Amino acid sequence: MLRSSRLNRTGGAAHFLRFKIEMKKNIMFIMIITVFIKILGFGREIVLTYFYGASRISDVYLVAQTIPTTIFALIGAGLVTTFIPIYSKVQKEKGDQEAQRFSSNVMNTVVILSSVIILLVLVFTPQVILLFASGFKGETLDLAVLFTRISIFGIAFSGLIYILNAYLQLKDNFVIPALISLPMNLVLIFSIYLSDLAGIEILAYGILASVVIQLLFIIPSVLKYRFKYKLVLDFKDPYLREMLLLSIPIIIGTSVNQLNVLVDKNIASNVALGGISALNYAYRLNVFINGLFVSPIITVVYPRIAKKVIDGDESGLKSMMNDAILYISLxxxxxxxxxxxxxxxxxxxxxxxxxxxxxxxxxxxxALFYYALGMLAIALRDVFSRIFYSYKDTKTPTVNAIIGVVLNIILNLILSRFMGIGGLALATSLSAMITTLLLIISLRRKVRNFGFRETFQKLFKVLLASLLMGLVAYVVFESLLVSIGSSKALILSILVSGAVYLVLVILLKVPEVMGILKLFKEKIQGLRKKKG
Incomplete structure (x- = not known):
């Protein structure tokens, strides 16, 4: 019996090790895809700034783009976040057929909710716009109304995209969800260019078309998994009810988080002309970095965390959680x-x-400088929130989000008076730091002894290496600025400081870095053997 137990433990450990290696491969592969997608997405921002700069038209365009995204995020985030653990539960208890029926039921429910939202926005468009940009008046407001009444129809398609994306992640298909922004960005870039030739109304139609193309892009991949859509609408389904009940706190939490966006843009519209655009460009760069480094990790880890919780594998959960924290921090x-x-x-x-x-x-x-202060806090907050969701505890992240919004509004009103647009970004970062700390305190009560002390020791090494890297970046840039110009000096400073950081984390022997290097060595050796 003892030998059998040892064999089981050994086999389990080997399986878990293979699982972690596979997870690392998925994360790196998605990160490579994300690099390309995010560069393209940032290219979209560059095209927008080239044609419209930080102007009235760019402000209107960004608000028309933000409104459907923000409004649906109130519902979409809650439904998708709870869809993953509930789908896993249905599949485990009732099988694949019932899980597919549940998916169809959720999709139909989302379409109905989206339709109601669209009708409300169409009726109250000016009032909705003024919530996002109280500084809009006259022709600017009229143009925003026109744009929004076109872009708002994208909500109906966004709902289906959210669910189908989550479905693919549950099937361990992370490539298509990572690539889904590719057609969207291409359509948006083309529409911005076309608007300069055919009229600015094309901008609004481009926003709508970019969402439609995403849905058309994802459907073939979903069908490959033999997904069979069913025309079912059963509000009495206990799984749907459980999902909706769990979604309510998340929707509230997301609503108050989106209130941050609303307040920031509202104050920015009064702080300076082009303030919304300036804040948006900095925020987009912040999101670019977050999406590049954080989203691939969370995308791969979250379905697995949910499964660990359902299976009662606390040891595996702790290991995965600490891995996610360290990879994100690195x-x-x-x-x-x-x-x-x-x-x-x-x-x-x-x-x-x-x-x-x-x-x-x-x-x-x-704005970018002060947004950068809170990058890590925002990233870790996303990880910790999903751990709570996996435990079906949606209350704690919701309360945390409400605290964050209250802090952000107070800090916005104070700091924007003295620091302008930078004050709005700093308020976001400070509130993120405080709320992340509060989530860590709450998480320690739920998951005991999860090895944070060892994790923080590793984080200190990463921080030390990063600060030295920053010093090198500054010195290299300033030394080369006059002789070769700003652009070349920037590129060289990034390359040199990046190399310095890599050397430092290797010298400091951060285990996760050593593990990644080992993975690369094994891959290279494997390729050599195949050639041989």
Whole structure:
């Protein structure tokens, strides 16, 4: 019996090791895809700044794009976040057929909810716009109404995309969800270019078309898993009811989080002309970094965390949670330090062309600097929130989100008076730091002895390496600025400081880095054997 137990433990450990290696491969592969997608997405922002800069039209366009995204996020985030653990539960208890019926029921429910939202926005368009940009008046408001009444129809398609994306993740298909932004960005870039030739109304139709193309892109992949859509609408389904009940706190939490966006844009519209655009460009760069380094990790880890919780595998959960924290920190901490040190040259390199002038660059770089302070806090908050959701505890993240919004509003009103657009970004970062700390405290009560002490020791090494990297980046940039110009100096400083960071984390022997290097060595050796 003892030998059998040892064999089981050994086999289980080997299986878990293979599982972690496979997870690392998935994360790295998705990260490579995400690099390309995010660069394309950022190219979209550059095209927008080239044609419209930080102007009235760009402000209207961004608000028309933000409104459907923000409104549906109130419902979509709650439904999708709870869909993954409930689908896993249905599949385990009732099998694949019932799980597919449940998926169809959720999709039909989402379409009905989306239709109601669309009708409400169409009726109250001016009032909705003024919630997002109280500074809009006259022709600017009229144009925003026109744009929003076109873009709002994208909500109906977004709902289906959310569910189908989650479905693919449950099937361990992370490639298509990672690629889904590819057709969207291509359509948006083309529509921005076309609007300069055929009229600015094309911008609004481009927003709508970009969402439709995403749905058309994802459907073939879903059908490959023999997904059979059913025309079913059963509000009495206990699984749907459980999902909706769990969604309510998340919807509330997401609503108050989106209130942050609303308040930021509202105050920005009154702080300075082009303030919404400047804040948006900095925020988008912040989201770019988050999406590049954080989203691939969360995308792969979250379905597995949910499964660990359902299976009662607490040891596996702790290991996966700490791995996620460390991998995110390894990438986000140096990125945030680099963004702070090189904020102005980064913004000038990316946006300083066309209608984007030096005053817009000053506003945007100031916002980027202060957004960068909170990058890690925002990333870790996303990880911790999903752990609570996996435990079907949606109350704790909701209360945390409400606290965050209250803090953000108070700090916004105070800091924007003294720091302008930068104050809005700093308020976001400070509130994120405080709420993340509160989530950690709450998580320690739920998951005991999860090895945070060892994790923090590793994080200290990462922070030390990142600070030294930042110093190198600053020295290299300033030394080369006069002789070779800002753009070349920026590129060289990023390359040199990036190499320094890699060497430092290897010298400091951060285990996760050593594990990744080992994975690469094994891959190279495997390729050599195949050639041989």
């Amino acid at each position: 990438l986000v901490i140096p990125a945030s330090v680099g963004a702070m040190v090189l904020a102005r040259p980064i913004i000038e390199f990316l946006f300083m062309r066309g209608e984007f002038d030096s005053s817009a660059a000053a506003m945007t770089s100031q």
